[in-house]
Amino acid sequence: MSLPHAILTALLEKPSSGLELTRRFDRSIGYFWSATHQQIYRDLGRLEESGLIRALPAAQATRGRKKEYEVLPQGRDELVAWVARREEPKQVRDPLLLRLRAAAIVGTDSLLPELRRHLALHERQLADYLAMEERDLKRAKGAEEDRVRHLILRGGIELERFWVGWLTEALDGLAAADGGAHPDAPEARGS
Amino acid sequence: MSLPHAILTALLEKPSSGLELTRRFDRSIGYFWSATHQQIYRDLGRLEESGLIRALPAAQATRGRKKEYEVLPQGRDELVAWVARREEPKQVRDPLLLRLRAAAIVGTDSLLPELRRHLALHERQLADYLAMEERDLKRAKGAEEDRVRHLILRGGIELERFWVGWLTEALDGLAAADGGAHPDAPEARGS
DNA sequence: CGGCGCATGTAACAAGTTACATGATTTG
DNA sequence: CAAATCATGTAACTTGTTACATGCGCCG
Numbered sequence: 001m002s003l004p005h006a007i008l009t010a011l012l013e014k015p016s017s018g019l020e021l022t023r024r025f026d027r028s029i030g031y032f033w034s035a036t037h038q039q040i041y042r043d044l045g046r047l048e049e050s051g052l053i054r055a056l057p058a059a060q061a062t063r064g065r066k067k068e069y070e071v072l073p074q075g076r077d078e079l080v081a082w083v084a085r086r087e088e089p090k091q092v093r094d095p096l097l098l099r100l101r102a103a104a105i106v107g108t109d110s111l112l113p114e115l116r117r118h119l120a121l122h123e124r125q126l127a128d129y130l131a132m133e134e135r136d137l138k139r140a141k142g143a144e145e146d147r148v149r150h151l152i153l154r155g156g157i158e159l160e161r162f163w164v165g166w167l168t169e170a171l172d173g174l175a176a177a178d179g180g181a182h183p184d185a186p187e188a189r190g191s
Numbered sequence: 192m193s194l195p196h197a198i199l200t201a202l203l204e205k206p207s208s209g210l211e212l213t214r215r216f217d218r219s220i221g222y223f224w225s226a227t228h229q230q231i232y233r234d235l236g237r238l239e240e241s242g243l244i245r246a247l248p249a250a251q252a253t254r255g256r257k258k259e260y261e262v263l264p265q266g267r268d269e270l271v272a273w274v275a276r277r278e279e280p281k282q283v284r285d286p287l288l289l290r291l292r293a294a295a296i297v298g299t300d301s302l303l304p305e306l307r308r309h310l311a312l313h314e315r316q317l318a319d320y321l322a323m324e325e326r327d328l329k330r331a332k333g334a335e336e337d338r339v340r341h342l343i344l345r346g347g348i349e350l351e352r353f354w355v356g357w358l359t360e361a362l363d364g365l366a367a368a369d370g371g372a373h374p375d376a377p378e379a380r381g382s
Numbered sequence: 383c384g385g386c387g388c389a390t391g392t393a394a395c396a397a398g399t400t401a402c403a404t405g406a407t408t409t410g
Numbered sequence: 411c412a413a414a415t416c417a418t419g420t421a422a423c424t425t426g427t428t429a430c431a432t433g434c435g436c437c438g
Contacts, residue, residue, distance in 0.1 A: 002286045003425080009293040019389055032288040039426065041391060065434065066389065076297065083294050084301035089309050090285055092350060095193045095278060097223040097343055102200040103274050104339035106267065110275035118280050148295035151361050152288055159283060162353045170342050194397080210417055230398065232419060256406065257417065 001082075004043050004052075006033050008071055008079045011053060015070040018044055031156055044069060052078055100170070108174050115174070119167040126160035129153060192273075195234050195243075197224050199262055199270045202244060206261040209235055222347055235260060243269055291361070299365050306365070310358040317351035320344060 006029060010021055021044075022037040024030075047053045052075030056068040071079075096118060103111040133153055139146075197220060201212055212235075213228040215221075238244045243266030247259040262270075287309065294302040324344055330337075 001424095002289055005293060006289050009289070009296060012296050017389075018391090029289075029292070030282075032283045032285055034282060034284070036427070037389090038391080038428085042425095045391095079293055080297045080301070083290050083297060084305075086305065086308070087286060087290075089287065089312055089354075091221075091225060092223045092347070093225070094223055094281055096280065097346055098193055098197050098200070098220075099274050099278075100339060100343055101220070102196060102270055104336045105200060105203050106271045106274060108335070108339060110271070114275075114277065117277070121280055144299070145295045147364060148291060148299060151364055152291055154360060155288055155357050156283070158353050158357050162349050163280075166346050166349050169345060173338060173342055192396095208417075209419090227399070228417090229400085229419080232417095233397095236419095 002033065003035055003039060004047055005079055005082045006035070007040065007043055007047065008052065008075050011069055011071045012076065012079070015056065015068050017066050017068050019066075032152070047075065051075075112171070112174060115167055115171050119164065119171065122160050122163040122167065126157065126164060129157045129160060133157065193224065194226055194230060195238055196270055196273045197226070198231065198234055198238065199243065199266050202260055202262045203267065203270070206247065206259050208257050208259050210257075223343070238266065303362070303365060306358055306362050310355065310362065313351050313354040313358065317348065317355060320348045320351060324348065 006025075007021060010016065010024055010029060016024070018037060018041050021040050022035070025033070025035045025040065044053070048055065048069070051072065053069045053071050056070055096114075099111060099114070100108075133150070136146075136150055136153065197216075198212060201207065201215055201220060207215070209228060209232050212231050213226070216224070216226045216231065235244070239246065239260070242263060244260045244262050247261055287305075290302060290305070291299075324341070327337075327341055327344065
């Protein structure tokens with residue numbers, strides 16, 4: 001039940017069309033909740049049908065024509081209720097941990113390159129987030145909305161730090177055991 | 192494509208029936224990949240059909256009758272290939288971060304109890320993991336399989352530490368701003 | 383007017399969730 | 411045997427993914 005609420009939030013920040021929303025999901029929101037345009041159109045339709053949002057009258061209802069939406073009072077109410085709702089923490093669900101467990105049985109060697117690759121990706125993501133934080137700190141200080149946004153960014157930063165730390169620990173532990181001898185990239189190079 | 196591989200791993204550790212697998216997913220594996228019995232039966236069927244596992248001949252094929260599976264060589268091959276495969280890191284997708292973003296717009300007050308509640312849950316989970324680590328460290332040292340299992344547990348521990356740290360930071364930041372005055376549990380008490 | 387990019391969709395499928403149905407085994 | 415429990419399964423639905431289809435408008 002999260003995507004519709006993410007859309008309501010985004011539309012409250014600024015009324016938008018489906019494609020504009022898609023682009024915003026690719027950027028900021030997408031750092032912790034991604035969505036494709038198909039999902040977004042589907043849910044925009046449902047939200048409109050339920051009377052939580054409406055298409056701005058300016059836009060006509062033909063196919064390739066831009067169509068902007070805004071949140072109705074009922075939609076805002078629903079969002080307020082969702083924020084206050086009691087929801088259990090989402091439990092962890094990560095394929096890499098699963099693969100490590102499988103590797104415990106069939107051998108860890110072939111997983112090492114993946115661990116190194118993921119480490120590099122997370123280091124990069126962490127650097128990006130830190131750069132964003134640097135930029136943000138120069139601007140706004142007081143407004144609650146900005147402080148909350150910064151908190152979310154802090155979440156991203158600390159999560160990446162977790163990955164970097166854990167992957168480093170894992171590589172240390174596994175490489176130590178298998179006595180060295182792993183050249184740089186014994187894998188096919190994807191796109 | 193993860194659940195079938197999780198099942199293969201579990202069956203390699205020990206041939207089992209569907210319900211036994213379900214129970215094992217509730218315990219150890221479920222800490223980072225949960226599954227219901229319906230999902231497991233469905234995938235057991237598919238895996239058998241694809242020739243990656245087979246039912247042990249002892250068990251008859253009637254409905255309420257126990258049916259144990261074991262991994263065939265082809266299944267082990269598939270698992271080996273999966274471990275070595277290149278897969279992009281799963282991006283973050285957490286409703287709590289979304290709700291915080293929504294709260295930035297509609298007001299953070301009603302989210303504070305949830306943040307406190309989640310903090311308590313994560314603190315408890317962390318304590319549980321630490322207790323497990325304590326127990327594990329007393330046993331096995333050398334075997335690779337045990338060291339890898341410990342690494343996975345370390346992952347769980349560090350992830351919980353992340354949550355505890357971040358939630359604490361978030362509560363500090365938000366409570367400071369709204370000047371105090373939030374009684375203990377202004378929410379309905381769910382089951 | 384032909385092709386490209388913008389924009390909105392449909393369709394088919396895969397994975398996860400929730401509710402329910404049915405057969406077998408134990409035990410009071 | 412009745413009831414509880416173990417065990418396997420179906421069905422319907424929601425969410426997310428992938429591939430494709432269609433319409434509009436601009437620019438050469």
